Amino acid sequence: MMMDYDVDGDGVATISWNVSNRPMNVLNQETMAAYSACLDKAIDDENVKGVIVTSAHREFMVGADLSAMGDGDRAAFQTFIQIVHQMFRRMEKAGKPFVAAINGHALGGGYELCLACHHRIAADDPKIKIGLPEAKIGLLPGGGGTQRLPRLIGMQPALPLMLEGREMAPKAALNMGMVDQVVPADQLLAEAKAWVLGDGQKNSVQPWDKKGFKLPGGAVQSPTGQQAFAAGNAMLHQRTYGNYPAQQHIMSCVYEGCQVDIDTGLAIEIRYFIATALTPEARNMIRLFFAITEAGKGAGRPKDVAATKYSKIGILGAGMMGAGIAYVTAMAGMDVVLLDMEQASADKGRAHAEDLLKKRVARRRMDKDAAEAILARIHATADFADLAGCELVIEAVFEDRAVKADVTAKTLAVTGDGITFASNTSTLPITGLAKASSRPDNFIGLHFFSPVDRMPLVEIILGEGTSDETLARAMDYVMAIRKTPIVVNDSRGFYTSRVFATYVREGLALLAEGVAPALIENAGRMAGMPVGPLAMADEVSIDLMYKVGLQTQKDLGDDYVAMPGDDLVRRMVDDLGRIGKKADKGFYDYPEKGSKRLWPGLAEECPPAAEQPDVEIVKKRLIYIQSVETARCMEEGVITEKRDADVGSIMGWGFPPFRGGVLSLVDTIGIEDFVAECDRLAQAHGARFSPPKLLRDMAAKGEGFYGKAA
């Protein structure tokens, strides 16, 4: 069963998407064939006066079947997209009115189907999303979206919708002109029918198929159009650093296609769609989309453990992290006991959650009553006895083994040792911390990222003794607070902190070598990282890096391998007192007014070399070092799932999505080329670039992380 087809007594045909062998209504060969067959019937049947296109599912239609897209070749994309276009064009030129009755999400190809209708009516349900989000997965709205949307609402409103992949609720879509009517859900089909038999009888030609059609809001080659593109190109370049071909191609589709007739425009769009779909960026982002979805569903969760539903969570330590965890936990409907040494500190943590809730109310993302109900779930206390009844307790106190051991013991004394006990440590090995519990099998690491309310990832750390049951329970909690879990094994810095640190450290290495600081910072951003490595060091704070470094030296003794920039970090802290952003001085100065500027004194601390490297080399070093380190983590078993490695890099520390993740990068470069390049970098800059055996073995076989090298 794919499509329901029905003609009523008034000659109104209804085609209802009802795809049964996929979780949602999607476009693929099979569904398109079924839809085309319905089109044949409706168009050929003289009794049919018009057609309603709708869905028998909760969603209307959500676009192309991505599972069929990942490995497509040129011919496959060409065939697929041409069928889509022929189908849509047939509707437009059938001579009968088509109306989209949008009962649920109409996204990507789903909304493009609506655009090919002569009229669009959406059900008044704010949960419905309407839009063209293709760019988010490295594709462009290739089912005519780049041509029909600007012709419908004008280029200037259409471009940001497509470039950012924005999804609009029906009312907002109505305001934008993306739909023509919003009606109560129970009247959707009646209104659609009324339109077909009424206005539709005179409106079965698209505006862009009428003579003298003019682009609403001004043509491409008008002063406004020229300005929009000149500034639009630059603003997109600023935002993407030229790293996202899909966005560039969307601009080109609109620029080139909206200067010509619709059929020529669609032909131009098809060219760009195929070229875009074949980019490594699209492949990476589609893979990432699936990886994030899988991880979010708890792909690594032990299967044979029953699901845990939580009602009461304890949080030890009401600092930034503890308060943030309390907030997201309460938001997810659980009661929270937020404990700190002093009542005042606990109250302060609760006040942080209150602030966040107030902001949501101010932004009208939540009503006041709901916010109050959530806040009421957070009980701030200094009394361990209040932890009684908690099913899970998360410790987020100062990074000190003794302090942590103390609160662990005090907690278990109240709750008993049968509960799941988690530590939010970002540096201390879990196995060691678990010794404070009589049940190390119930002990686990839950590494949240700051700010907790915004960062979507939780790194779950297994101690030596952590049981499968505990892992499953921890994952159930992470999913309950709607965050994405990745699972790693216990080791120094775990996975995310360890790999992320290499980015910052490589920045310091470059600086110490005499590479101009601006070049380092720009290279970091141009490579796709959210901020440059020196700015990142300031954020993390240089004294913290120093302390962690000293602790590592102490722990490892003779085994310690000096890290690049060790001496620079020492000088910044000990000699210069420039410890980072929190002191308003680090690698940057942070003036009260205006934006931060690189500290001019760096020129003396690290005199720039006369010969500066090409920015491409700097980018390569800053990015490759992360992938090499991840490969080491894989080899050492710190992380076992490549999916988790990639997802963790994107969601944990902002590795650029167009690269698909730290391991996808290796495949994009090609395993042999990556290994050869790392050997060259190791020769020139140090053993930290030397590829681990895992990579060499893969290169020898010509196998990437996700199959044979391209």
Next chain:
Amino acid sequence: MTDAFIYDHVRTPRGKGRASGSLHSVTPVELASTALRAIRDRNDLDTAEVDDVMLGCVAPVGEQGADIARTAVINSEYAESTAGAQVNRFCASGLEAVNIAAGQIMSGQSEMAIGGGVESMSRVPMGSDGGAWPTDPTVAFRSYFVPQGISADLIATKYGFSRDDVDSYAVESQKRAQRSWDEGRFDSAVVPVVDINGNTVLGTDEHMRPETDMQSLASLEASFITAGEQFGFNSVAIQRYPEIEKIEHVHHAGNSSGIVDGASAVLLGTSEIGEKLGLKPRARIRSFASIGSEPTIMLTGPSLAAEKALKRAGMSKADIDLWELNEAFAAVVLRFMQALDIDHDQINVCGGAIAMGHPLGATGAMILGTVLDELERTGKSTALATLCVGGGMGTATIIERL
């Protein structure tokens, strides 16, 4: 190779390029015709001897469109046989027109030709002709397009020119321009624009502000902050020049070329045609060159064009007595002086476009004429005129006074 000689040159005064400017009431064809008629009349020229008229024009649309050179030739009542072609090398169009005319003569394909240019910026605003470079996403991304003002600020940032440096330069330009007018240095070149009744519409450059000083300039806000910061162009420039942390915006209306209306013409020919018509050659074209340079910083082409032209002429920097570089933006000239190690006393000695304005298509021929007059006035021998050009180019011409 035949030598090409300059026999005469004229220009109109430059009117403020806006509705209140004196030349706003005059069509661009009439501006160009003013220059062409002056060349004809003051040389008592049989225009049948003029093979071709090349006129630079940077916004060749509307009333400047459809080959304004041929239109102006007809409107000036030249001989029917005189051809005309419009030339666009952006800001160097006027000089390029001279070079093309000279090239026709030097290659033996023409006896006498006119090169010049016209731009009524008040009537056909800059950018009226559109263009793919900023707008076509493929081109804009591939080439890191930024507007010229950002390029000028990028030059200042990259090569270390402060707001004070560029403002000082502008003050000096104003002083030099006023002194030159006061001393009558422009008298022979400037022909007044007259109306249909014979009344003078404009007789002198009206854009100058000789009273300009550091203080008055300091009160002006930099012009390209919004474009740079809000429309993303600073980031684009930095992505092309990642060694730069932040673009310092130093240019404003007072240290950039003025928007004006005007036209110019240079009469060129072989020595034989001069003898035949009884005209006295004033200078020989030694060489000329155009060159492409990095398009994002855009305005660093002049030193490269100058070096190329010098090489072609078998000359070195030391052989040039006077330099003339269009004052598109103060930093362009400062960078040129820095790159070629040229003393301020040797360059733009009569002021330039910061004071008098830059009628885009016409300026190249104007500054070539200015520097020729200055060679004659001072008894010096050689000069190099050059302009920075949109899209990352430079055009230069070397002349030798006779």
